[in-house]
Structures are given as C-alpha cells and as structure tokens.
Amino acid sequence: MRWALKGSWHAIALAICVTLVVGITEVIVARYTAWVIDSAQAAGQGAFWDAFWPQILVGVGFYMVFRPALFLIDAAVSGVMLSPNLFPLILARINNHTLGHSMAFFENDFAGRISQKANQVARALTDLVIELTDVVIYALAMFAGSFFILGGVDWRLLLVFVIWGVLYAAALRYFIPRVQVRSARRAGARTQVIGQIVDTYSNISTVKLFARDDDEDRTTRDTLDVYRLSSLDFGELSALFRMVLMTLGGLLPMVSILLALFLFSRGTATAGDIAMTAMMTTRLSMLTNRLGRVAISIFTQVGEIEDGVETLAPPHAILDRAGAADTAPRGAIRFDAVGFAYGGETNALRAFDLTIGEGQKIGLVGASGAGKSTAVSLLLRLHDVEQGRILLGGTDIRDLKQTALREAISVVRQDTSMFNRSAMDNIRYGRPDATDQEVFEAARRASAHDFILALTDSKGRAGYDARLGERGVKLSGGQRQRIALARAILKDAPILILDEATSALDSEVEAEIQTALEQVMQGKTVIAIAHRLSTIAAMDRIIVMDHGQIVEQGTHDELLAQQGLYARYWARQSGGFLGAEAAE
Numbered sequence: 001m002r003w004a005l006k007g008s009w010h011a012i013a014l015a016i017c018v019t020l021v022v023g024i025t026e027v028i029v030a031r032y033t034a035w036v037i038d039s040a041q042a043a044g045q046g047a048f049w050d051a052f053w054p055q056i057l058v059g060v061g062f063y064m065v066f067r068p069a070l071f072l073i074d075a076a077v078s079g080v081m082l083s084p085n086l087f088p089l090i091l092a093r094i095n096n097h098t099l100g101h102s103m104a105f106f107e108n109d110f111a112g113r114i115s116q117k118a119n120q121v122a123r124a125l126t127d128l129v130i131e132l133t134d135v136v137i138y139a140l141a142m143f144a145g146s147f148f149i150l151g152g153v154d155w156r157l158l159l160v161f162v163i164w165g166v167l168y169a170a171a172l173r174y175f176i177p178r179v180q181v182r183s184a185r186r187a188g189a190r191t192q193v194i195g196q197i198v199d200t201y202s203n204i205s206t207v208k209l210f211a212r213d214d215d216e217d218r219t220t221r222d223t224l225d226v227y228r229l230s231s232l233d234f235g236e237l238s239a240l241f242r243m244v245l246m247t248l249g250g251l252l253p254m255v256s257i258l259l260a261l262f263l264f265s266r267g268t269a270t271a272g273d274i275a276m277t278a279m280m281t282t283r284l285s286m287l288t289n290r291l292g293r294v295a296i297s298i299f300t301q302v303g304e305i306e307d308g309v310e311t312l313a314p315p316h317a318i319l320d321r322a323g324a325a326d327t328a329p330r331g332a333i334r335f336d337a338v339g340f341a342y343g344g345e346t347n348a349l350r351a352f353d354l355t356i357g358e359g360q361k362i363g364l365v366g367a368s369g370a371g372k373s374t375a376v377s378l379l380l381r382l383h384d385v386e387q388g389r390i391l392l393g394g395t396d397i398r399d400l401k402q403t404a405l406r407e408a409i410s411v412v413r414q415d416t417s418m419f420n421r422s423a424m425d426n427i428r429y430g431r432p433d434a435t436d437q438e439v440f441e442a443a444r445r446a447s448a449h450d451f452i453l454a455l456t457d458s459k460g461r462a463g464y465d466a467r468l469g470e471r472g473v474k475l476s477g478g479q480r481q482r483i484a485l486a487r488a489i490l491k492d493a494p495i496l497i498l499d500e501a502t503s504a505l506d507s508e509v510e511a512e513i514q515t516a517l518e519q520v521m522q523g524k525t526v527i528a529i530a531h532r533l534s535t536i537a538a539m540d541r542i543i544v545m546d547h548g549q550i551v552e553q554g555t556h557d558e559l560l561a562q563q564g565l566y567a568r569y570w571a572r573q574s575g576g577f578l579g580a581e582a583a584e
Contacts, residue, residue, distance in 0.1 A: 001125060004094065005086075005089075005125070008089060011077070011081050015078060016133055016137050018070070019137040019138050021070060021141075022070060022141070023142050024141050025066075025067055026283060027141075027145030027280070028062070030275075030279040030280045031149065031276060032055075032059065033272070034272030034276035036272075037275050039052065078130060082130060090121070091122035094121055095118060097312065097316075101317070102316070102317040102383065102384075103377070103383065104342075105314075109311070110195035110196075111198065112202070116191045118312060120187065121308035124300075128302065128305070135291065136294065138287075139287055142283065142287055143165070143284070145280075149276060149280055150280065154259075154268060156263070157256060157263075164248065168245075171241075171245065175237070176295060178237055179238065179300065179303075180299045180306075182230070182233050182234040182237055183300040183302070184303035184306050185303075186227070186233075186303075187304040188230075188307050189226045189230045189231075190227055191308075192223050193227050196219060197220060200216045234300075241292065242289075242293065245288055245289060245292035249285040252281050252284055252285055253282045257277060318382075318383070318384050321398055323399075324399055324400055324401045324404075325400050325401065328393070328405050328408035329394070330358060330393055331358050331394060332393065333354075333355070333391070333392055333527075334355045334356075335352050336390070336391060337351050337352070338353075338378065339352070340374060340386050347548050348369075348548050349549075351388075351549070352371070352375065352548065354375075356527065358393075359523060359525055361525075361526035361528070361541075362527055362528070362542065362543055363528045363530060363541075363542045363543065364530075365536070365542055365544050365566060366546055369547075370545040370547065371545050371547070371548040371549075372545055373529065376497055376499060378390060379409070379497075380497075381398075381402055381406075384398070408493050408494055408495055409496075409497060410488040410489075410496050411497045411499065412484045412485050412487075412497070412499065413484070413500070417480070418468045418480055418483065419468070420469055421467060421468070422466060423443075423466060423468060427448075427490060430442075430486075430489075434490055436464075439486075440464075442487070443483075443486045445519070446485035448479070448482035448483050451482075455474075457474070488520075489520055494524055494525060495525045495526075496524045496527075497528075498529065500531065526539075532573075539556075541553060542566065544565055551564070552566050
C-alpha cells in the first residue's frame with residue numbers, strides 16, 4: 001500500500017490535518033452552546049446586546065465565516081485533490097507491475113480475472129484512503145475532544161466515557177478480523193464469477209460452435225451460487241456487528257445525560273454542562289453508527305486488497321539484471337547447452353546447442369512438442385533458461401534489458417490476435433513513430449492494403465480507421481496474419497521470427513507473401529518454424545528437432561539425401577502439413 005500510494009502522502013497528510021480541524025469544530029460547537037446557556041442563566045432576563053455581544057460576535061464569526069470556509073476546504077481536499085487522482089495513480093502502478101510479469105503468469109490465469117483484480121485493488125485502496133481521512137480521523141478528533149470536554153465537567157463523566165470506549169474497542173476487536181476474512185472470501189468469489197464470464201465471452205465462437213451455451217450458463221450459475229453464499233455469510237456478520245454498535249451507541253448518551261442531570265442536582269454541573277454533554281454524546285452516538293458502517297467498509301476493502309494482492313503482487317519471475325544494456329548487439333545467436341522444462345520434470349529442451357550466424361536463415365522442423373516454440377520463447381526471454389545460456393552477439397541475453405532484446409526481434413506467430421483498435425494502430429504498433437505512408441507501404445508488402453481499404457465498423461469508420469474488434473474477431477485468420485506481417489515488416493528488426501506465419505493463408509496469398517518475405521528477409525537473421533515444409537525448403541539451413549534435441553541439420557537437399565527423419569516427414573507430407581502423427 002505504501003508503494004501504491006507513493007507520491008500522494010503530502011495530499012493525504014493535508015486531508016488528515018483538515019479533517020482533524022473539522023472534528024475539533026464539533027467540540028467547539030458543544031463548548032460554545034454551553035457558554036451561551038450558562039451566560040444566559042447568569043444574566044437572567046434583561047438587555048440583549050449589552051449582555052450577550054461577545055457570544056453574538058463569536059457565533060457570527062464562527063458559524064458564518066470560519067466553519068463554512070473550513071468545510072469548503074475539506075470538500076475540496078477530499079473531492080478534488082484526493083479522490084479523482086488516487087485511483088489513476090494506484091491503477092497505473094498496479095498495471096505497470098502486472099505488465100512486468102512473465103508469460104507464465106498470464107498463461108496460468110484468466111485475463112478478465114487479472115484485470116478485475118487490478119481494478120478491485122485500485123478502487124478498494126482509493127476508498128480506504130478516503131474513508132480513513134474523511135471519517136476515521138474525524139472520529140478520532142471527536143473522541144479526543146470528548147475526552148477533554150467530559151473530563152472538564154466531572155471525573156465520573158470521563159469514567160463513563162472510558163468504560164464505553166473499552167466496550168466499543170472490544171466489539172471492534174472481535175468483529176473486524178471476522179469481517180475481514182469473510183470479505184476476502186466474498187471478493188475471491190466475485191472475481192471468480194467475473195473471470196468465468198470473461199472466459200466464456202472471450203471464447204464465444206467456440207461456445208456457439210459446440211452448442212455449449214447451457215453448460216457455460218450452468219457453470220456461471222454455480223460460481224454465482226458460491227458468491228451468493230459468501231455474500232450471505234458476510235451480510236449476516238455485518239448485521240450483527242451493526243446491531244452491537246447501535247446498542248453501544250445508544251448506551252453512551254443515555255448514561256452520560258442521566259449522570260449529568262444527577263451532577264446538576266448536586267450542584268457540581270451547570271445547565272450548560274448538561275447541554276454540552278448531551279450534544280457531545282449524541283454526536284458520538286451518531287458517529288458510532290456511521291463509524292460502524294465505515295469500519296465494515298474499511299475492512300471489506302482491506303480484505304479485497306489482500307485478495308487482489310495475492311494474485312497481482314508476486315515478485316516478477318523475469319527481471320532485468322543490474323546494469324543490463326539498453327541496446328541489443330548484432331551478431332550470431334547461440335544456444336549453449338540450454339535446458340528447460342517449464343519448471344517440471346519433462347524436458348522441453350535438453351542440452352540444446354545451436355548457433356545461427358548473423359544474417360543466416362534457418363528453419364525449425366519437428367513434430368508438435370519437439371521444442372521449436374520453446375526455443376523461440378526462450379530467445380525472446382518470455383521464459384528464462386533453467387540450464388545453460390543464450391547469447392546474442394556474444395552477450396548473454398540476461399545481460400540485456402528485456403525491452404532492448406525484444407526491440408531487436410520481429411515476431412509473426414501462428415496465433416495472431418489484434419487489439420480492438422484501428423487497422424492503422426494495429427500495424428503502427430510495430431513502430432509507433434512510423435508515418436501513414438510507411439504503414440501503407442508495409443500493408444501493401446503484406447498483401448493487406450486492399451482488404452483494409454474495404455473494412456468498415458459499427459461506428460461507420462472505414463479503411464485504416466476501422467476498428468478490428470476484440471482480438472481481431474472481425475477479420476479472418478488470413479487477414480489477421482497479413483496485418484501481423486505488416487506490423488513485423490514495419491518494425492524492421494534485425495532478427496525475424498516466423499512461427500507458422502503463413503499457415504492461415506490460402507495458396508495464392510501465400511505465394512504473394514512469400515515473395516514479400518524474401519525481400520524482407522534480406523540482411524536479417526531469420527528463424528522460421530513451419531509444419532508446411534515447402535515454405536522453408538529454401539532456407540540456408542534446416543534444423544530437425546525431436547524431444548527437445550537436434551537430431552538432424554543441413555540444407556533441404558542434404559537432409560533428403562540422409563534418408564532420416566526429415567526425409568520421412570517430406571515423404572509423408574507430399575506438400576501437405578506435418579502433424580504430430582508424423583513422428584514414429
């Protein structure tokens with residue numbers, strides 16, 4: 001929480017100071033009332049101005065000038081300075097931290113659940129600060145003022161107040177931890193509901209195609225039942241808590257006023273003391289009820305923050321080393337005895353050794369699960385190697401900043417998703433400072449320009465201004481891949497990774513793209529993963545992988561001549577695709 005609120009402490013301190021003064025004014029009101037009553041009782045009936053001019057002037061200055069100005073300042077600090085600025089500050093920090101997590105973090109959770117947790121923590125922490133500075137500090141000022149006011153009348157009134165305070169603290173100590181636990185449980189159930197719904201909506205095409213609407217609805221209802229039961233559990237405890245606080249709140253003014261009347265009857269308290277005691281204890285009673293509601297809210301928020309932090313705040317699995325370089329060097333890529341098992345026992349890569357010279361173009365071939373995509377993910381540092389190292393231009397990639405490494409690599413993947421932004425923004429994502437003409441040229445080279453010009457969206461935007469829908473759902477698979485290719489062409493990085501980059505294209509478009517790619521690949525280091533072997537037959541070298549190791553390598557003709565695994569793949573494929581069944 002200190003990390004999330006860093007930079008806002010001066011504003012929070014100002015809000016606390018203003019609220020303290022506001023709380024003290026309530027004590028001043030009670031003391032002023034007692035002064036007026038005692039003065040009237042002493043003066044008796046007679047002249048008005050001559051007897052009461054000090055009370056009149058103080059009252060006008062306090063009620064008409066000082067108090068309104070103070071409440072205006074209090075409202076401005078809370079409603080203008082804190083509330084509108086805290087939420088963006090906190091959410092921006094949480095989002096920045098979340099973006100720094102490794103791919104494994106996102107692969108093991110729902111995107112909707114993660115975003116819900118981020119929003120939940122930011123909103124809860126904002127509300128927590130506002131309620132602490134607005135209500136709790138005000139209550140503390142009232143309690144402190146009451147301590148001195150009642151103690152000034154008689155020690156027995158002070159004793160009543162102290163005993164009541166002990167009972168009130170005992171009630172808080174009993175209920176608050178239980179409220180916090182049940183609040184966290186309710187928050188977890190709520191985010192599970194959100195995650196389930198978002199997961200269903202994100203995969204709505206699969207739901208429709210398999211006619212599983214009822215199943216998804218039933219699963220959502222089951223998670224809603226869990227949320228409903230946890231909410232009932234929380235609500236029952238909250239109701240009991242509020243009832244106890246209401247009882248304590250009524251007890252204080254009743255006992256205090258009766259005691260003040262008793263003291264008045266014995267001549268040790270004045271009429272003004274009775275009025276002051278009644279005002280202060282009645283205000284405290286009302287404040288106690290409000291404070292009870294706020295206490296539930298505060299510890300509900302604490303529970304929600306704890307629940308969100310469990311998801312969002314684990315340390316980053318992949319970190320930049322101290323002194324990591326800002327620029328990636330050019331040169332050969334070398335996998336040096338790399339081992340990786342995704343933290344398990346089955347090795348995705350085992351003692352993997354491979355050197356790719358600068359400007360060399362290689363193809364990675366192998367059945368599903370052979371380790372091709374794993375090798376590429378490790379090169380991109382989406383995961384860190386568990387054994388060995390990967391070098392770029394002789395530098396361990398862990399000695400480069402992650403952003404510097406990835407800026408040197410363009411990637412086009414088989415599973416290509418788009419942002420729900422315009423076609424122009426999606427392509428320009430490869431190089432944000434690119435001009436419109438450069439974007440158009442990249443789209444032409446990727447055979448995407450013509451179909452982009454024909455795009456329209458529900459808002460009437462057309463061409464490069466048309467939105468592509470969430471994850472690019474308004475485009476075909478081939479169209480998404482062509483936009484992804486245009487993005488990579490625009491980026492123009494020295495290393496190009498093609499992970500089944502043309503798998504979703506028909507033969508005619510693929511032929512156009514292959515011609516464009518041949519131009520794009522000039523002077524670049526290229527790693528191409530392909531199941532369609534014809535797309536990589538012209539590579540400088542083809543690497544055949546099996547069970548996380550290199551079993552063959554050479555040119556297309558050399559590998560055919562070896563009559564090994566690659567030759568069997570080629571014979572089986574006959575221009576088709578290499579599937580998992582191709583491995584014997």
